[in-house]
Amino acid sequence: MPRLTLKAISKRFDRFQALDAVSLAIPDGAFLALLGPSGCGKTTLLRLIAGLEVPDHGEIRFDEHVVAGSSAFVPPEQRRIGMVFQSYALWPTMSVRGNIEFGLKVARLTAQERAARIDEVLDVVGLRGLGDRRPHELSGGQRQRVALARSLATRPQLILLDEPLANLDAHLRETMLAEFRRIHSLTGATFVFVTHDQDEAMAVASHVAVMDRGRLEQVGTPEELYRRPASPMVARFIGRGRTLPVRVVRSEGGQTRVMLGQQFLDMPGDAPVGYGWLSFHASDLRRVAEGGHLKTELVGQVFQNGAFLSHCLPSEIDGDVVSVPLAERLAPGTPIDLAFTGGWVIGDGDTGHGAVDVTG
Numbered sequence: 170m171p172r173l174t175l176k177a178i179s180k181r182f183d184r185f186q187a188l189d190a191v192s193l194a195i196p197d198g199a200f201l202a203l204l205g206p207s208g209c210g211k212t213t214l215l216r217l218i219a220g221l222e223v224p225d226h227g228e229i230r231f232d233e234h235v236v237a238g239s240s241a242f243v244p245p246e247q248r249r250i251g252m253v254f255q256s257y258a259l260w261p262t263m264s265v266r267g268n269i270e271f272g273l274k275v276a277r278l279t280a281q282e283r284a285a286r287i288d289e290v291l292d293v294v295g296l297r298g299l300g301d302r303r304p305h306e307l308s309g310g311q312r313q314r315v316a317l318a319r320s321l322a323t324r325p326q327l328i329l330l331d332e333p334l335a336n337l338d339a340h341l342r343e344t345m346l347a348e349f350r351r352i353h354s355l356t357g358a359t360f361v362f363v364t365h366d367q368d369e370a371m372a373v374a375s376h377v378a379v380m381d382r383g384r385l386e387q388v389g390t391p392e393e394l395y396r397r398p399a400s401p402m403v404a405r406f407i408g409r410g411r412t413l414p415v416r417v418v419r420s421e422g423g424q425t426r427v428m429l430g431q432q433f434l435d436m437p438g439d440a441p442v443g444y445g446w447l448s449f450h451a452s453d454l455r456r457v458a459e460g461g462h463l464k465t466e467l468v469g470q471v472f473q474n475g476a477f478l479s480h481c482l483p484s485e486i487d488g489d490v491v492s493v494p495l496a497e498r499l500a501p502g503t504p505i506d507l508a509f510t511g512g513w514v515i516g517d518g519d520t521g522h523g524a525v526d527v528t529g
Protein backbone atom coordinates (compact mmCIF):
# COMPACT_ATOMS: atom_id res chain seq x y z
CA MET A 170 0.00 0.00 0.00
CA PRO A 171 1.31 3.47 -0.81
CA ARG A 172 2.03 6.30 1.44
CA LEU A 173 0.03 9.24 0.20
CA THR A 174 1.80 12.59 0.35
CA LEU A 175 0.31 15.99 -0.40
CA LYS A 176 2.77 18.83 -0.68
CA ALA A 177 1.58 22.46 -0.55
CA ILE A 178 -1.59 21.79 -2.56
CA SER A 179 -3.49 24.91 -3.66
CA LYS A 180 -6.66 25.13 -5.70
CA ARG A 181 -8.69 28.14 -6.83
CA PHE A 182 -12.13 28.28 -8.42
CA ASP A 183 -12.26 31.64 -10.19
CA ARG A 184 -11.29 34.06 -7.41
CA PHE A 185 -12.19 31.68 -4.58
CA GLN A 186 -9.26 29.99 -2.85
CA ALA A 187 -10.73 26.54 -2.09
CA LEU A 188 -7.42 25.07 -0.85
CA ASP A 189 -4.40 26.98 0.41
CA ALA A 190 -1.04 25.18 0.68
CA VAL A 191 -2.31 21.94 2.22
CA SER A 192 0.47 19.52 3.14
CA LEU A 193 -0.27 16.12 4.58
CA ALA A 194 1.38 12.70 4.72
CA ILE A 195 -0.99 9.79 5.15
CA PRO A 196 0.72 6.61 6.29
CA ASP A 197 0.17 3.28 4.67
CA GLY A 198 -2.97 1.54 5.95
CA ALA A 199 -4.29 4.59 7.84
CA PHE A 200 -7.97 5.38 8.20
CA LEU A 201 -7.92 9.15 7.81
CA ALA A 202 -10.96 11.38 8.26
CA LEU A 203 -10.97 14.78 6.55
CA LEU A 204 -13.09 16.81 8.94
CA GLY A 205 -14.29 20.39 8.81
CA PRO A 206 -17.28 22.69 8.43
CA SER A 207 -19.23 22.89 5.19
CA GLY A 208 -17.29 24.53 2.37
CA CYS A 209 -13.83 24.13 3.97
CA GLY A 210 -12.49 22.19 0.96
CA LYS A 211 -12.74 18.53 2.03
CA THR A 212 -14.42 17.28 -1.13
CA THR A 213 -12.08 19.34 -3.30
CA LEU A 214 -9.09 17.72 -1.58
CA LEU A 215 -10.60 14.23 -2.10
CA ARG A 216 -11.25 14.97 -5.78
CA LEU A 217 -7.64 16.12 -6.20
CA ILE A 218 -6.38 12.86 -4.67
CA ALA A 219 -8.67 10.92 -7.02
CA GLY A 220 -7.47 12.88 -10.05
CA LEU A 221 -10.89 14.41 -10.74
CA GLU A 222 -9.40 17.89 -10.25
CA VAL A 223 -5.95 19.23 -11.07
CA PRO A 224 -4.06 21.27 -8.43
CA ASP A 225 -2.93 24.81 -9.32
CA HIS A 226 0.20 24.34 -7.21
CA GLY A 227 1.80 21.56 -5.25
CA GLU A 228 2.34 17.89 -5.68
CA ILE A 229 0.55 14.62 -4.87
CA ARG A 230 2.59 11.45 -4.54
CA PHE A 231 1.70 7.79 -4.02
CA ASP A 232 4.92 6.49 -2.48
CA GLU A 233 7.62 8.07 -4.64
CA HIS A 234 5.39 8.32 -7.75
CA VAL A 235 4.14 11.80 -8.57
CA VAL A 236 0.48 11.51 -9.66
CA ALA A 237 -0.17 15.25 -9.83
CA GLY A 238 2.31 18.10 -10.03
CA SER A 239 4.04 20.46 -12.40
CA SER A 240 5.75 17.60 -14.26
CA ALA A 241 3.14 14.83 -14.22
CA PHE A 242 -0.54 14.03 -14.13
CA VAL A 243 -1.80 10.46 -13.80
CA PRO A 244 -5.49 10.19 -14.85
CA PRO A 245 -8.01 8.81 -12.30
CA GLU A 246 -8.43 5.41 -13.96
CA GLN A 247 -4.70 4.74 -13.61
CA ARG A 248 -4.46 5.68 -9.92
CA ARG A 249 -5.87 2.41 -8.51
CA ILE A 250 -8.37 4.19 -6.32
CA GLY A 251 -11.84 3.10 -5.18
CA MET A 252 -14.47 5.77 -4.54
CA VAL A 253 -17.64 5.64 -2.46
CA PHE A 254 -20.09 8.55 -2.61
CA GLN A 255 -22.95 9.73 -0.45
CA SER A 256 -25.35 8.98 -3.32
CA TYR A 257 -24.01 5.38 -3.77
CA ALA A 258 -24.04 5.92 -7.58
CA LEU A 259 -25.27 2.40 -8.34
CA TRP A 260 -26.75 1.49 -11.74
CA PRO A 261 -30.45 0.98 -10.99
CA THR A 262 -31.15 -1.55 -13.75
CA MET A 263 -28.19 -3.79 -12.91
CA SER A 264 -28.14 -6.46 -10.20
CA VAL A 265 -25.77 -6.20 -7.25
CA ARG A 266 -23.40 -8.62 -9.01
CA GLY A 267 -23.64 -6.60 -12.23
CA ASN A 268 -22.79 -3.39 -10.39
CA ILE A 269 -19.71 -4.96 -8.83
CA GLU A 270 -18.68 -6.73 -12.04
CA PHE A 271 -18.43 -3.61 -14.18
CA GLY A 272 -15.03 -2.46 -12.91
CA LEU A 273 -13.69 -6.01 -13.10
CA LYS A 274 -14.61 -6.20 -16.78
CA VAL A 275 -12.78 -2.92 -17.35
CA ALA A 276 -9.80 -4.48 -15.55
CA ARG A 277 -10.07 -7.44 -17.99
CA LEU A 278 -10.53 -10.22 -15.47
CA THR A 279 -11.91 -13.50 -16.88
CA ALA A 280 -15.53 -14.49 -16.15
CA GLN A 281 -14.31 -17.03 -13.60
CA GLU A 282 -12.04 -14.54 -11.86
CA ARG A 283 -14.84 -12.00 -11.82
CA ALA A 284 -17.31 -14.43 -10.22
CA ALA A 285 -14.77 -15.38 -7.54
CA ARG A 286 -13.92 -11.73 -6.81
CA ILE A 287 -17.63 -10.79 -6.55
CA ASP A 288 -18.25 -13.65 -4.07
CA GLU A 289 -15.23 -12.52 -2.07
CA VAL A 290 -16.30 -8.87 -1.71
CA LEU A 291 -19.95 -9.76 -1.05
CA ASP A 292 -18.66 -11.85 1.85
CA VAL A 293 -16.48 -8.97 3.10
CA VAL A 294 -19.43 -6.55 3.22
CA GLY A 295 -21.87 -9.17 4.55
CA LEU A 296 -24.17 -9.35 1.51
CA ARG A 297 -23.71 -12.96 0.42
CA GLY A 298 -27.00 -14.21 -1.02
CA LEU A 299 -28.21 -10.78 -2.20
CA GLY A 300 -26.19 -10.70 -5.43
CA ASP A 301 -29.19 -11.00 -7.74
CA ARG A 302 -31.19 -8.13 -6.21
CA ARG A 303 -31.50 -4.74 -7.90
CA PRO A 304 -30.60 -1.59 -5.93
CA HIS A 305 -34.29 -0.67 -5.34
CA GLU A 306 -34.76 -4.03 -3.57
CA LEU A 307 -32.14 -3.08 -0.95
CA SER A 308 -32.15 -0.87 2.15
CA GLY A 309 -30.00 2.28 2.27
CA GLY A 310 -27.38 0.50 4.39
CA GLN A 311 -27.27 -2.44 1.99
CA ARG A 312 -26.88 -0.11 -0.99
CA GLN A 313 -23.93 1.56 0.74
CA ARG A 314 -22.40 -1.89 1.31
CA VAL A 315 -22.76 -2.63 -2.43
CA ALA A 316 -21.04 0.67 -3.24
CA LEU A 317 -18.21 -0.28 -0.88
CA ALA A 318 -18.01 -3.84 -2.32
CA ARG A 319 -17.78 -2.37 -5.81
CA SER A 320 -14.93 -0.08 -4.79
CA LEU A 321 -13.07 -2.96 -3.08
CA ALA A 322 -13.46 -5.45 -5.95
CA THR A 323 -10.56 -4.17 -8.02
CA ARG A 324 -8.32 -4.24 -4.91
CA PRO A 325 -7.38 -0.57 -5.08
CA GLN A 326 -4.49 0.97 -3.16
CA LEU A 327 -6.67 3.62 -1.68
CA ILE A 328 -10.39 3.95 -0.89
CA LEU A 329 -11.88 7.45 -0.88
CA LEU A 330 -15.24 7.90 0.84
CA ASP A 331 -17.17 11.17 0.45
CA GLU A 332 -19.75 11.57 3.27
CA PRO A 333 -20.80 7.93 2.70
CA LEU A 334 -23.22 7.88 5.65
CA ALA A 335 -25.01 11.19 5.11
CA ASN A 336 -28.17 9.53 3.73
CA LEU A 337 -28.57 7.02 6.56
CA ASP A 338 -30.44 7.39 9.86
CA ALA A 339 -28.50 7.74 13.12
CA HIS A 340 -28.79 4.09 14.16
CA LEU A 341 -27.70 2.75 10.77
CA ARG A 342 -24.83 5.24 10.67
CA GLU A 343 -23.43 3.74 13.85
CA THR A 344 -23.71 0.20 12.48
CA MET A 345 -22.05 1.22 9.22
CA LEU A 346 -19.21 3.02 11.05
CA ALA A 347 -18.42 -0.24 12.83
CA GLU A 348 -18.63 -2.01 9.47
CA PHE A 349 -16.20 0.44 7.85
CA ARG A 350 -13.74 -0.13 10.69
CA ARG A 351 -14.04 -3.92 10.34
CA ILE A 352 -13.64 -3.82 6.56
CA HIS A 353 -10.72 -1.41 6.80
CA SER A 354 -8.79 -3.73 9.12
CA LEU A 355 -9.74 -6.77 7.01
CA THR A 356 -8.46 -5.27 3.76
CA GLY A 357 -5.50 -3.28 5.14
CA ALA A 358 -6.16 -0.59 2.49
CA THR A 359 -5.73 3.12 3.19
CA PHE A 360 -9.12 4.80 3.69
CA VAL A 361 -9.70 8.55 3.37
CA PHE A 362 -13.13 9.50 4.66
CA VAL A 363 -14.74 12.94 4.27
CA THR A 364 -17.17 14.09 6.95
CA HIS A 365 -18.34 17.29 8.64
CA ASP A 366 -19.47 15.30 11.69
CA GLN A 367 -16.79 15.26 14.37
CA ASP A 368 -18.40 12.38 16.30
CA GLU A 369 -18.30 10.29 13.13
CA ALA A 370 -14.66 11.20 12.44
CA MET A 371 -13.55 10.52 16.02
CA ALA A 372 -15.41 7.19 16.11
CA VAL A 373 -14.04 5.73 12.92
CA ALA A 374 -10.64 7.18 12.07
CA SER A 375 -7.11 6.33 13.18
CA HIS A 376 -6.10 9.88 12.18
CA VAL A 377 -8.19 13.01 11.72
CA ALA A 378 -7.21 16.01 9.58
CA VAL A 379 -9.16 19.11 10.63
CA MET A 380 -9.69 21.68 7.87
CA ASP A 381 -11.00 25.23 7.99
CA ARG A 382 -11.41 27.67 5.12
CA GLY A 383 -9.15 25.80 2.72
CA ARG A 384 -6.39 25.24 5.23
CA LEU A 385 -5.27 22.29 7.24
CA GLU A 386 -5.52 23.23 10.92
CA GLN A 387 -4.17 20.05 12.51
CA VAL A 388 -3.78 16.36 11.90
CA GLY A 389 -3.45 13.76 14.61
CA THR A 390 -5.08 10.86 16.37
CA PRO A 391 -8.53 11.52 17.87
CA GLU A 392 -6.93 11.69 21.36
CA GLU A 393 -4.32 14.23 20.26
CA LEU A 394 -6.94 16.53 18.76
CA TYR A 395 -9.08 16.27 21.88
CA ARG A 396 -6.29 16.71 24.45
CA ARG A 397 -3.80 18.90 22.59
CA PRO A 398 -5.58 21.03 20.00
CA ALA A 399 -3.17 23.17 17.98
CA SER A 400 -5.53 26.07 17.37
CA PRO A 401 -8.63 27.65 18.92
CA MET A 402 -10.68 26.41 15.94
CA VAL A 403 -9.70 22.77 16.61
CA ALA A 404 -10.27 23.22 20.34
CA ARG A 405 -13.84 24.40 19.74
CA PHE A 406 -14.64 22.02 16.89
CA ILE A 407 -13.60 18.78 18.61
CA GLY A 408 -15.53 17.27 21.50
CA ARG A 409 -17.62 20.41 22.12
CA GLY A 410 -14.53 22.05 23.58
CA ARG A 411 -14.46 25.56 25.02
CA THR A 412 -11.79 28.24 25.09
CA LEU A 413 -11.18 31.21 27.37
CA PRO A 414 -8.81 34.08 26.59
CA VAL A 415 -5.64 34.12 28.74
CA ARG A 416 -2.28 35.87 28.90
CA VAL A 417 0.65 33.48 28.58
CA VAL A 418 3.23 34.50 31.17
CA ARG A 419 5.76 31.71 30.78
CA SER A 420 6.03 28.46 28.83
CA GLU A 421 8.72 25.87 29.27
CA GLY A 422 9.02 22.13 28.73
CA GLY A 423 5.33 21.66 27.98
CA GLN A 424 4.23 23.55 31.13
CA THR A 425 2.68 26.96 30.74
CA ARG A 426 1.75 29.63 33.28
CA VAL A 427 -1.21 31.73 32.24
CA MET A 428 -3.18 34.57 33.70
CA LEU A 429 -6.93 33.99 33.62
CA GLY A 430 -8.63 37.16 34.80
CA GLN A 431 -6.64 38.10 37.92
CA GLN A 432 -5.38 34.58 38.69
CA PHE A 433 -2.34 32.56 37.73
CA LEU A 434 -2.85 29.02 36.52
CA ASP A 435 -0.25 26.36 35.61
CA MET A 436 -1.38 24.16 32.75
CA PRO A 437 0.13 21.80 30.19
CA GLY A 438 0.66 23.38 26.79
CA ASP A 439 3.14 25.15 24.67
CA ALA A 440 2.51 28.75 23.65
CA PRO A 441 4.55 31.89 23.07
CA VAL A 442 4.34 34.61 25.71
CA GLY A 443 1.45 36.93 24.89
CA TYR A 444 -2.22 36.38 24.17
CA GLY A 445 -3.43 32.80 24.18
CA TRP A 446 -6.31 30.48 24.90
CA LEU A 447 -7.06 28.00 27.62
CA SER A 448 -8.89 25.11 25.97
CA PHE A 449 -10.87 22.58 27.98
CA HIS A 450 -13.90 20.28 28.09
CA ALA A 451 -16.76 19.99 30.60
CA SER A 452 -14.90 17.10 32.29
CA ASP A 453 -11.96 19.45 33.06
CA LEU A 454 -14.03 21.56 35.47
CA ARG A 455 -15.13 20.92 39.04
CA ARG A 456 -17.38 22.98 41.28
CA VAL A 457 -15.65 24.10 44.48
CA ALA A 458 -17.03 25.82 47.57
CA GLU A 459 -14.57 28.71 47.29
CA GLY A 460 -11.23 29.76 45.83
CA GLY A 461 -11.85 28.38 42.31
CA HIS A 462 -10.21 29.71 39.17
CA LEU A 463 -13.41 30.94 37.61
CA LYS A 464 -16.35 32.75 39.20
CA THR A 465 -19.54 32.17 37.21
CA GLU A 466 -23.29 32.43 37.37
CA LEU A 467 -25.60 29.61 36.35
CA VAL A 468 -27.64 30.39 33.23
CA GLY A 469 -29.31 27.02 32.59
CA GLN A 470 -29.14 23.25 32.96
CA VAL A 471 -30.00 20.21 30.84
CA PHE A 472 -30.29 16.68 32.24
CA GLN A 473 -27.79 14.59 30.28
CA ASN A 474 -26.03 11.25 30.95
CA GLY A 475 -27.35 11.11 34.51
CA ALA A 476 -26.14 14.60 35.53
CA PHE A 477 -27.24 18.22 35.10
CA LEU A 478 -24.99 19.69 32.45
CA SER A 479 -24.83 23.23 33.77
CA HIS A 480 -24.13 26.24 31.58
CA CYS A 481 -22.33 28.94 33.52
CA LEU A 482 -21.34 32.44 32.45
CA PRO A 483 -17.96 33.71 33.74
CA SER A 484 -18.55 36.90 35.71
CA GLU A 485 -15.07 38.42 36.01
CA ILE A 486 -13.65 37.81 32.55
CA ASP A 487 -14.89 38.12 28.98
CA GLY A 488 -15.73 34.68 27.74
CA ASP A 489 -18.41 32.37 26.47
CA VAL A 490 -20.58 30.15 28.59
CA VAL A 491 -18.71 27.13 30.02
CA SER A 492 -20.41 23.85 30.89
CA VAL A 493 -19.87 21.52 33.83
CA PRO A 494 -21.78 18.42 34.98
CA LEU A 495 -23.39 18.93 38.42
CA ALA A 496 -25.32 16.46 40.56
CA GLU A 497 -28.21 18.74 41.54
CA ARG A 498 -30.74 21.06 39.99
CA LEU A 499 -30.10 24.72 40.90
CA ALA A 500 -31.86 28.00 40.24
CA PRO A 501 -30.59 30.17 37.39
CA GLY A 502 -28.45 32.95 38.82
CA THR A 503 -26.79 30.71 41.43
CA PRO A 504 -23.11 31.68 41.80
CA ILE A 505 -20.85 28.76 40.83
CA ASP A 506 -17.14 28.69 41.65
CA LEU A 507 -15.21 26.46 39.24
CA ALA A 508 -11.72 24.97 39.41
CA PHE A 509 -9.81 23.52 36.48
CA THR A 510 -8.66 19.90 36.83
CA GLY A 511 -7.32 19.79 33.25
CA GLY A 512 -6.93 21.86 30.12
CA TRP A 513 -4.45 22.84 27.46
CA VAL A 514 -2.92 26.18 26.55
CA ILE A 515 -2.59 27.29 22.94
CA GLY A 516 -1.13 30.41 21.43
CA ASP A 517 -3.18 32.97 19.60
CA GLY A 518 -0.96 32.94 16.52
CA ASP A 519 -1.54 31.53 13.09
CA THR A 520 -1.00 27.94 14.19
CA GLY A 521 -1.18 24.55 12.68
CA HIS A 522 -1.56 24.80 8.95
CA GLY A 523 1.19 24.10 6.51
CA ALA A 524 3.42 21.05 6.61
CA VAL A 525 2.13 18.45 9.02
CA ASP A 526 3.22 14.84 9.04
CA VAL A 527 1.08 12.45 11.04
CA THR A 528 3.94 9.99 11.22
CA GLY A 529 6.06 12.62 12.96
Ligand code: ATP
Binds near residue numbers: 183210
Ligand atom coordinates in the same frame (compact mmCIF):
# COMPACT_ATOMS: atom_id res chain seq x y z
P1 ATP B 1 -19.35 20.24 2.17
O1 ATP B 1 -19.15 19.62 3.51
O2 ATP B 1 -20.46 21.27 2.18
O3 ATP B 1 -19.47 19.28 1.04
P2 ATP B 1 -16.58 20.75 1.52
O4 ATP B 1 -15.72 21.02 2.69
O5 ATP B 1 -16.53 19.39 0.93
O6 ATP B 1 -18.06 21.15 1.87
P3 ATP B 1 -15.85 21.66 -1.09
O7 ATP B 1 -16.95 20.96 -1.82
O8 ATP B 1 -14.50 21.13 -1.22
O9 ATP B 1 -16.23 21.84 0.44
O10 ATP B 1 -15.87 23.18 -1.58
C1 ATP B 1 -14.97 24.14 -1.08
C2 ATP B 1 -15.32 25.51 -1.65
O11 ATP B 1 -15.01 25.54 -3.04
C3 ATP B 1 -16.80 25.84 -1.53
O12 ATP B 1 -16.92 27.18 -1.18
C4 ATP B 1 -17.35 25.59 -2.90
O13 ATP B 1 -18.44 26.45 -3.19
C5 ATP B 1 -16.16 25.88 -3.80
N1 ATP B 1 -16.18 25.04 -5.01
C6 ATP B 1 -16.08 23.70 -5.05
N2 ATP B 1 -16.09 23.23 -6.31
C7 ATP B 1 -16.22 24.32 -7.11
C8 ATP B 1 -16.31 24.52 -8.54
N3 ATP B 1 -16.23 23.50 -9.39
N4 ATP B 1 -16.44 25.79 -8.97
C9 ATP B 1 -16.50 26.84 -8.12
N5 ATP B 1 -16.41 26.72 -6.77
C10 ATP B 1 -16.29 25.48 -6.27
